[in-house]
Amino acid sequence: MLGDFKKTTKRNLLKGIPWRFGPNWPGKRCEAKTIKGTPCQRPAKLPVGRCRLHGGASTGPRTKDGLKRLADSKTIHGRFTKSERAQAKARAEQGRIIRRELKELETWFIDNGYLKKNWRKDWDDLLK
Numbered sequence: 390m391l392g393d394f395k396k397t398t399k400r401n402l403l404k405g406i407p408w409r410f411g412p413n414w415p416g417k418r419c420e421a422k423t424i425k426g427t428p429c430q431r432p433a434k435l436p437v438g439r440c441r442l443h444g445g446a447s448t449g450p451r452t453k454d455g456l457k458r459l460a461d462s463k464t465i466h467g468r469f470t471k472s473e474r475a476q477a478k479a480r481a482e483q484g485r486i487i488r489r490e491l492k493e494l495e496t497w498f499i500d501n502g503y504l505k506k507n508w509r510k511d512w513d514d515l516l517k
């Protein structure tokens with residue numbers, strides 16, 4: 390198929406018909422490296438950035454199985470998965486609730502005279 394493409398292009402160039410994707414073409418070109426080591430010169434399919442021959446036609450996995458395989462291959466430790474982030478958020482909220490309650494208790498003890506206002510400093514001095 391590529392042979393036909395090249396033959397047609399060559400024939401057209403010999404006839405004087407300009408090649409649509411010639412050296413002055415302003416569009417984005419495929420970024421794939423060819424077997425020769427040179428970049429592929431075919432026009433890229435956006436947003437993939439590759440030509441049809443280098444995976445530009447692929448739109449990625451669509452089936453549930455394929456998406457799961459992709460996620461598994463890209464997951465490193467799983468600390469940032471949706472469920473892990475939700476659990477971390479819940480733990481953080483629990484901590485905020487506990488700290489708020491402790492603060493309320495401390496205020497109550499200070500207001501009712503069970504603790505001095507600077508009890509933390511005294512406590513630190515005791516432990517020294």
Ligand SMILES: [Zn+2]
Binds near residue numbers: 419420429440442443
């Ligand atoms: Zn290409």
